[in-house]
Amino acid sequence: xxxKNESLDFVRTIGQLYYDRKDHTDLARKMxxxxxxxxxxxxxxxxxxxxxxxxxxxxxxxxxxxEEIKNIVGFIGFVENSTVNEDQLNRFYNQLExxxxxx
Numbered sequence: 001x002x003x004k005n006e007s008l009d010f011v012r013t014i015g016q017l018y019y020d021r022k023d024h025t026d027l028a029r030k031m032x033x034x035x036x037x038x039x040x041x042x043x044x045x046x047x048x049x050x051x052x053x054x055x056x057x058x059x060x061x062x063x064x065x066x067e068e069i070k071n072i073v074g075f076i077g078f079v080e081n082s083t084v085n086e087d088q089l090n091r092f093y094n095q096l097e098x099x100x101x102x103x
Contacts, residue, residue, distance in 0.1 A: 024089040025079070032076045035096055050076060062103040071095055 011034055036047040043061045045054065050073045059066045075092050078084075084092075 025084040028079045028084040
């Protein structure tokens with residue numbers, strides 16, 4: 001049996017609280033921050049520049065598809081300067097879940 005990931009359960013619980021408050025943009029930013037922290041701590045990849053080198057390095061270390069990493073990185077950039085609606089938040093959540101479950 002695989003060990004339980006308590007930190008991911010915590011993030012999901014906090015996420016549900018924000019989701020219930022309908023603060024989609026703030027939640028998307030927090031999800032981005034958590035993802036980048038996960039990448040730094042788990043894969044030892046710098047997140048200072050989310051450029052092509054970052055994408056290729058994360059792909060090489062995680063095995064996650066390049067196009068899907070590009071989508072995540074693109075949305076992280078979008079979130080910094082935009083308002084996020086519920087559909088966008090759900091799509092981002094699903095992209096991150098796919099990353100966490102398949103890496």
